[in-house]
Each structure stands twice: as C-alpha cells, then as structure tokens.
Amino acid sequence: MANENILVVDDEAAIRLAMRVALKREGMRVTEAPDGKEAIELLGDQKFSLVILDVMMENVGGYEVLRHMRSNDDMTPVLMLSGKSDEADQMMGLDFGADSYLTKPFHTALLIQNVKALIRRTQVYAHVDTTKLKCGHFSVDTVKMECLKDGEPLDFTGRETSLFRFLMEHPGEVFxxxxxxxxxxxxxxxxxxxxxxxxxxxxxxxxxxxDPKNPVYLKTVRGVGYRFDQTEM
Known part of the structure; x- marks a missing residue:
C-alpha cells in the first residue's frame, strides 16, 4: 500500500506535521488544508484516497466539509478527528457519512492502522464482481454498494453497508x-x-x-455480541 493521496485537514500545524511525517513514512502522498474552506476547494480540484478531517475548526468546520462532500456524491472515505469522546458527537459524524472516528490525542501508529484499514476496504469493494446478496427482507447490490429492505433503498453510509453486508452473509451467527x-x-x-x-x-x-429499542433483525446477545436474524420472529 503506497502512493495513496491523503488529504489532511486540521487547523493545528503541529498535528498536521505529525500526520504528514507518519503518512509519508508509509509511502503515501499528503495534501494539507488548514481549514474547511480550503479543504472544499481542494476536493473540487483533486481526487483523494482518503480524507482525514478535524471536527473543530474556525470558519468552516469538519461537519460542514463532510456534508458538502456527501451532498455532492463524493464518497471518498473520511476519518474524523475530534477532541470529544462523547457518543452523541460520534453519532453525528457517522450520520453525516463519516467512515470512522478517532479521538484526540491519538498515537500515530493507531492513525496509520485506521488509514490503511479504510483504504484497504475501499479497494476490496471496488473490485467486487458479484451482483446481489439476498437474505430475508434484505438485499445488497454489491455493484452499487446499496442495501435494500423489501426493494426500497436504505440510507446507509459506506461503513454501515460494509457492516450490514457482513452480518447478512452470516445470518444467525453471533459476533x-x-x-x-x-x-x-x-x-x-x-x-x-x-x-x-x-x-x-x-x-x-x-x-x-x-422499533430500534426492540430490534427483531439485528439483535443483542447479552454478554456476547450481536446476531442478524433474516426474518421477523
């Protein structure tokens, strides 16, 4: 994995420097933006393998950049960075279409592992040849990477699609x-x-x-994990 073009968006020069050094050490190219406004301009001019996007920035923040990307059908993987660890804050970013979330401060080794995982998964799904996976009321169009329930599209982000597809491929199994x-x-x-x-x-x-509080498809197995049931019981 090398020569990927990564856009790093953060208003702290020291953090951009640390990420630039770590990413270049892995053979990746790095483009930097000190704020959301410049990031949006760069996204309009270039294609990136991944965007590392800080949440809290003056003028144009990370959420605004993310909304701009997704509203323009730019599905480039996005790794959000934030000093907040609150679950509601993370859900907001994921709801806007972020693919993963990293809380500051973080070790650069963890950053690199997240970056590689996101890029690797994007590359894998870009070469998927199968057409459609069906399981009960649900199906996944693996060409369009679209999930459907009873034929109606579900408004999933890329990472939600990946997780749901994996669970659909293993109905009844507990993970x-x-x-x-x-x-x-x-x-x-x-x-x-x-x-x-x-x-x-x-x-x-x-x-x-x-009723999400009383799920019939994606169930919690207490003390263990989660299980996908393809039909209502």
Whole structure:
C-alpha cells in the first residue's frame, strides 16, 4: 500500500506535521488544508484516497466539509478527528457519512492502522464482481454498494453497508464487538474500539427496525455480541 493521496485537514500545524511525517513514512502522498474552506476547494480540484478531517475548526468546520462532500456524491472515505469522546458527537459524524472516528490525542501508529484499514476496504469493494446478496427482507447490490429492505433503498453510509453486508452473509451467527471491529474496521491487529461498533449498530437499527429499542433483525446477545436474524420472529 503506497502512493495513496491523503488529504489532511486540521487547523493545528503541529498535528498536521505529525500526520504528514507518519503518512509519508508509509509511502503515501499528503495534501494539507488548514481549514474547511480550503479543504472544499481542494476536493473540487483533486481526487483523494482518503480524507482525514478535524471536527473543530474556525470558519468552516469538519461537519460542514463532510456534508458538502456527501451532498455532492463524493464518497471518498473520511476519518474524523475530534477532541470529544462523547457518543452523541460520534453519532453525528457517522450520520453525516463519516467512515470512522478517532479521538484526540491519538498515537500515530493507531492513525496509520485506521488509514490503511479504510483504504484497504475501499479497494476490496471496488473490485467486487458479484451482483446481489439476498437474505430475508434484505438485499445488497454489491455493484452499487446499496442495501435494500423489501426493494426500497436504505440510507446507509459506506461503513454501515460494509457492516450490514457482513452480518447478512452470516445470518444467525453471533459476533463479538471485537470480531466485528477486526472484520470491518481493521484486520491487522489495531486496538479495538468497541464503542464504534455500538454506535454503528444503533445507526443501522434506526434504519432497518420498526422499533430500534426492540430490534427483531439485528439483535443483542447479552454478554456476547450481536446476531442478524433474516426474518421477523
């Protein structure tokens, strides 16, 4: 994995420097933006393999950049950075279409593992040849990377699609949060962020369940993890 073009957006020069050094050490190209306004301009001129996007910036913040990207059908993977660890804050970013979330301060090794995992998964799905996966009321168009319920599209982000597709491929099987994180976020031994899995499960339930607090499809197996049931019981 080398020569990927990464856009780093952060208003702190020291943080941009640390990320630039770490990413270039991995053979990646780095383009920097000190604020959201410049980031939007760069996104209009260039194609990037990944965007690392700080949440809190003056003038144009990270959420505004993310909304701009997704509203313009720019599905470039986005790794959000924030000093906040609150779950509601993370859900906001994921709801806007972020693919992953990293809380400051972080070790650059963890950053690199997240970056590689996001790029690797994007490359894998870009070469998928199969057409459609069906399971009960649900289906996944693996060419368009679109999830549907009873033929109607579900408003999933890229990472939600990846997680839901994995669960659909293994109906009735129980997976721990660690197993899901390793499978969907990183398979190279990164530190497991179980809260991220919890947030994504909540987002998926809000889109597939009639009553997300009493799920019939994506169920919690107490003390173990999660299980996908393809039909209502």
């Amino acid at each position: 721990t949060k660690e197993q899901l994180y390793r499978q969907i976020w990183d398979d190279s031994g990164a530190v497991v962020d179980e809260n991220t899995v919890t947030v994504y499960v909540k987002r998926i339930r809000s889109k597939i369940e009639k």
